[in-house]
Amino acid sequence: MDSMDSSVASPDLGLALGFPFWVASRRRFKPDDPFFASGNLERELLAKHVALDLTEDERFQLQRMEIADANLFCPIAGCGARLEYLEEFEDHYNTRHMASCSVCFRVYPTSRLLSIHISEVHDSFFQAKVARGFPMYECLVEGCGAKLKSYKSRQRHLIDKHRFPSNFEFYKKAHPSKHQRQKLQRKAYKGGDAKDQESFMDLDAKKESKQTRPKHYRPQQEVKTGTERESEMEVETKLHHPQTTETKVVTNCEAKNEKAKAETEMEVEERIEDIVSGISKLSTVDASSPSSVSFGHRHSRGFAFVPRSVRNQNQISKREQTRKP
Amino acid sequence: MASEDTAPSHSHHRDSIKSSVGNTAANRRRQQAISIGKERREALIRAKRLCRDSIFDDGDNEKGLDEGEMVIDEEQSVLNARTAQTVQELKSSLSYQGKDATQKTIEALCALRKLLSKSEVPPIEAAIQGGAVPLLVQCLSFGSADEQLLEAAWCVTNIAAGGPEETKSLLSALPLLIAHLGERSSGHVAEQCAWALGNVSGEDMELRSILFAQGALLPLTRLMLSNRESTARTAAWALSNLIKGPDPKAANELIRIEAITDTIVKHLKTADEELVTEVAWVVVYLSALSDKAISILVRSDVVPVLVNRLVGSESLQLLIPVLRSLGNLVAADAYITHSVLIVGNDITDQVLYGLIKCLKSEHRVLKKEALWVLSNIAAGTLEHKTLIFSSEAVPLLIDLLSAAPFEIRKEAAYTLGNICVGPTKGSDNKSDIIVTHLVPLVKGGCLPGFVNLVRSADLESARVGLIFLELVMRGYPNGEGPKLVEMEDGIDAMERFQFHENQEMRNVANALVDKYFGADYGV
Numbered sequence: 058m059d060s061m062d063s064s065v066a067s068p069d070l071g072l073a074l075g076f077p078f079w080v081a082s083r084r085r086f087k088p089d090d091p092f093f094a095s096g097n098l099e100r101e102l103l104a105k106h107v108a109l110d111l112t113e114d115e116r117f118q119l120q121r122m123e124i125a126d127a128n129l130f131c132p133i134a135g136c137g138a139r140l141e142y143l144e145e146f147e148d149h150y151n152t153r154h155m156a157s158c159s160v161c162f163r164v165y166p167t168s169r170l171l172s173i174h175i176s177e178v179h180d181s182f183f184q185a186k187v188a189r190g191f192p193m194y195e196c197l198v199e200g201c202g203a204k205l206k207s208y209k210s211r212q213r214h215l216i217d218k219h220r221f222p223s224n225f226e227f228y229k230k231a232h233p234s235k236h237q238r239q240k241l242q243r244k245a246y247k248g249g250d251a252k253d254q255e256s257f258m259d260l261d262a263k264k265e266s267k268q269t270r271p272k273h274y275r276p277q278q279e280v281k282t283g284t285e286r287e288s289e290m291e292v293e294t295k296l297h298h299p300q301t302t303e304t305k306v307v308t309n310c311e312a313k314n315e316k317a318k319a320e321t322e323m324e325v326e327e328r329i330e331d332i333v334s335g336i337s338k339l340s341t342v343d344a345s346s347p348s349s350v351s352f353g354h355r356h357s358r359g360f361a362f363v364p365r366s367v368r369n370q371n372q373i374s375k376r377e378q379t380r381k382p
Numbered sequence: 383m384a385s386e387d388t389a390p391s392h393s394h395h396r397d398s399i400k401s402s403v404g405n406t407a408a409n410r411r412r413q414q415a416i417s418i419g420k421e422r423r424e425a426l427i428r429a430k431r432l433c434r435d436s437i438f439d440d441g442d443n444e445k446g447l448d449e450g451e452m453v454i455d456e457e458q459s460v461l462n463a464r465t466a467q468t469v470q471e472l473k474s475s476l477s478y479q480g481k482d483a484t485q486k487t488i489e490a491l492c493a494l495r496k497l498l499s500k501s502e503v504p505p506i507e508a509a510i511q512g513g514a515v516p517l518l519v520q521c522l523s524f525g526s527a528d529e530q531l532l533e534a535a536w537c538v539t540n541i542a543a544g545g546p547e548e549t550k551s552l553l554s555a556l557p558l559l560i561a562h563l564g565e566r567s568s569g570h571v572a573e574q575c576a577w578a579l580g581n582v583s584g585e586d587m588e589l590r591s592i593l594f595a596q597g598a599l600l601p602l603t604r605l606m607l608s609n610r611e612s613t614a615r616t617a618a619w620a621l622s623n624l625i626k627g628p629d630p631k632a633a634n635e636l637i638r639i640e641a642i643t644d645t646i647v648k649h650l651k652t653a654d655e656e657l658v659t660e661v662a663w664v665v666v667y668l669s670a671l672s673d674k675a676i677s678i679l680v681r682s683d684v685v686p687v688l689v690n691r692l693v694g695s696e697s698l699q700l701l702i703p704v705l706r707s708l709g710n711l712v713a714a715d716a717y718i719t720h721s722v723l724i725v726g727n728d729i730t731d732q733v734l735y736g737l738i739k740c741l742k743s744e745h746r747v748l749k750k751e752a753l754w755v756l757s758n759i760a761a762g763t764l765e766h767k768t769l770i771f772s773s774e775a776v777p778l779l780i781d782l783l784s785a786a787p788f789e790i791r792k793e794a795a796y797t798l799g800n801i802c803v804g805p806t807k808g809s810d811n812k813s814d815i816i817v818t819h820l821v822p823l824v825k826g827g828c829l830p831g832f833v834n835l836v837r838s839a840d841l842e843s844a845r846v847g848l849i850f851l852e853l854v855m856r857g858y859p860n861g862e863g864p865k866l867v868e869m870e871d872g873i874d875a876m877e878r879f880q881f882h883e884n885q886e887m888r889n890v891a892n893a894l895v896d897k898y899f900g901a902d903y904g905v
Contacts, residue, residue: 076893078812079849081761081800084754085713088670089628092754096702096747100663101427103699119423132839134883143788146839154881166881 133166169199177208197227429584429623430543433536434499437573437612461501462508468494469512476520484527491521491533498540506544510551514541522558528568535559535574542581549585556582556596563601573613576605580620590624594632598624603639606661611654618649618660622667630671637668637675643682650687655700658691662703669710676710680717689729692736698745705740705748708733709755719762725769733759734773741778746787753782753793760800764816767801771819776826783831792843795835798828799850802857815857824854829870836875841884848876848890855898864898873899 086092098119131138131146133154140146156171157164160179165171173195176183187193192204194211198219205211208227215221456464472490475483494514498504514537521534538559542549559575559582567575579598583590602624605617625632636642649661665684668675679685684707691704712718723730740752760770770776775797783794802823804814835847851872855863867873879891 081803
């Protein structure tokens with residue numbers, strides 16, 4: 058009896074499947090459940106009088122060997138790294154998934170995404186080329202190689218070609234807390250530049266005030282009903298347009314429609330994209346679309362590859378299901 | 383650690399033999415334990431017990447010492463050769479028709495038995511390949527001399543302590559072993575056969591099934607009633623192996639035996655901690671596999687007696703099955719929390735005391751399983767939650783949540799969360815949050831531990847962490863929840879899920895971040 062097995066429909070949290078609010082319930086395990094493995098091992102060791110001779114380390118080694126077959130993989134999409142034991146994960150995460158931007162301190166799970174972010178957000182040369190019509194926005198799926206002319210069209214590409222969830226955004230709302238943290242960090246590192254970073258905060262503020270701008274106003278692109286909501290992969294980006302320090306901000310799960318998006322693309326493209334987005338919306342949210350986005354994974358060939366970690370995840374969730382009496 | 387578990391010192395003969403054999407054997411065993419190769423590891427974790435010393439407990443140590451003093455210390459190849467030769471001798475003695483046939487047979491058996499019990503690594507395979515099994519079956523035939531039966535059963539015992547292939551080679555001996563459990567058999571013979579059957583049952587479900595079908599359950603149960611403590615102990619252990627499943631049929635059959643509950647209660651009260659231990663394991667499997675058993679046990683004296691043991695014993699070996707039995711019973715049947723462990727009753731205070739004792743122990747297993755029991759009690763009535771909340775468990779829980787190994791942290795998390803969530807649901811169909819518990823727990827510093835869980839690679843732990851954070855953000859008064867979570871880097875931990883491969887986790891984490899740290903957060 059899993060404490061977590063009851064999901065309550067929760068429109069306020071915007072989840073179709075319901076949010077698994079905490080329910081205090083008893084949990085029962087079968088006798089051969091891995092939960093009891095270490096106790097069983099202890100029993101046998103003690104009975105053989107070996108336990109008296111073993112040190113804590115040796116016993117721990119035994120236990121480890123016992124659960125060594127349990128496949129443990131990094132759960133970050135696209136990684137699939139094998140973990141010897143759980144405690145290892147934090148170190149692994151810190152070394153492999155903390156590619157952080159030294160300009161804005163945002164963090165990405167792979168260095169490739171980080172470099173894409175840096176180009177798209179902090180590189181005025183990039184923006185210059187975009188303005189001149191070059192296709193600069195790389196497809197996020199490693200190995201695809203496609204380049205699109207706008208953020209929006211890249212997004213469409215991901216959705217259409219690589220079956221990303223329909224409300225995917227390569228973007229993350231900036232949390233004031235993060236800014237606060239970054240401010241503190243910056244103060245620690247260097248005295249200057251605070252002003253430069255301040256502009257980010259201001260941009261946020263500007264974003265709020267820009268919400269009612271009619272010219273580039275576009276209402277919620279996707280229909281955010283509960284049924285269409287899907288998982289979202291989000292990484293931040295902010296556009297640094299050289300002329301207007303307009304920030305394109307897209308918020309993800311929103312119930313309020315007054316959040317508008319400020320656009321910087323040319324309007325022609327907007328219209329094209331309207332059509333394209335309309336087509337995209339026609340396709341149903343596909344239950345068989347992969348539950349993970351495998352960009353950044355070394356071995357992925359487009360999207361056909363399902364990372365081992367995903368496959369194992371399915372196995373693990375099957376195992377969890379059998380635990381329920 | 384050595385102080386924690388008691389060496390089984392009541393068996394005098396075992397002690398004296400242990401000391402006479404000296405440290406060399408212990409060291410050798412230790413050596414083999416340290417360099418834990420796969421084979422060695424399997425031998426260590428098997429639910430089998432090698433019979434190295436005579437089961438004779440009648441103080442006649444001289445005889446035992448004489449025979450058992452030397453540890454055979456030879457190279458495996460030499461050992462194997464000797465074994466093959468001994469089997470040949472047994473074979474020829476069995477075909478010998480003369481006057482001393484029985485004596486010769488017994489001598490050959492004795493030699494084989496020594497090889498199988500005094501060597502560090504018993505030459506089991508060599509014995510089987512030498513053709514020992516059919517010979518041993520022959521030796522076990524009805525009407526054979528007691529000493530012959532004893533030696534033969536002893537050999538079979540140790541062969542059955544081997545690996546799967548080796549154990550399965552003993553199929554033809556099984557019905558005879560069962561037969562010799564009977565009340566007409568000599569006590570020692572019956573006990574040795576019980577030991578052999580214990581080893582066979584410890585192998586796998588298939589063999590357990592066969593033994594069950596062949597009718598091993600009843601005679602073993604009867605043996606458990608023996609006045610000889612070593613017999614009762616061995617029978618109880620063998621029984622626990624026989625019923626351990628995963629097929630529940632043996633457990634279901636056992637509980638139907640008349641007066642079994644009384645027998646169990648009686649044994650659980652004895653002074654012999656080893657006997658208590660083995661019988662407690664029987665209760666473990668009864669309570670894990672048989673609903674009928676659960677229903678009977680929770681209404682019986684077994685529960686109070688188990689609680690007494692939990693409180694009174696310091697032996698790790700004993701505490702594990704006692705704790706787990708209680709755990710199984712609490713987990714399976716609400717009757718215990720609602721009708722037996724009523725808040726205000728003595729027994730309830732005792733259980734809590736016993737569980738807290740386990741939390742304070744240095745043993746991982748005790749801590750983890752005690753937390754599991756506690757979490758299930760905390761899933762009971764409001765009174766239970768308040769009882770635990772006001773006890774000295776709370777600072778321990780928070781500490782364990784922060785600093786213990788991962789699997790223990792998870793259990794502590796369940797307990798703490800269950801304390802904060804009521805048994806009733808509000809109109810929004812969400813469980814009521816017990817704010818009077820939640821606030822002090824958060825103030826007591828439990829948030830960092832939960833945030834840490836969110837960062838775990840283990841899906842279930844991460845989920846537990848997230849769901850608790852939701853409680854805090856929703857239920858902490860004055861809307862202070864989100865800020866508190868943020869201060870512990872909760873947003874960071876939740877945002878990690880944006881790249882998590884599990885869709886549900888991404889949804890849940892994103893939903894929380896968006897709801898509580900949306901655009902108007904901090905504005």
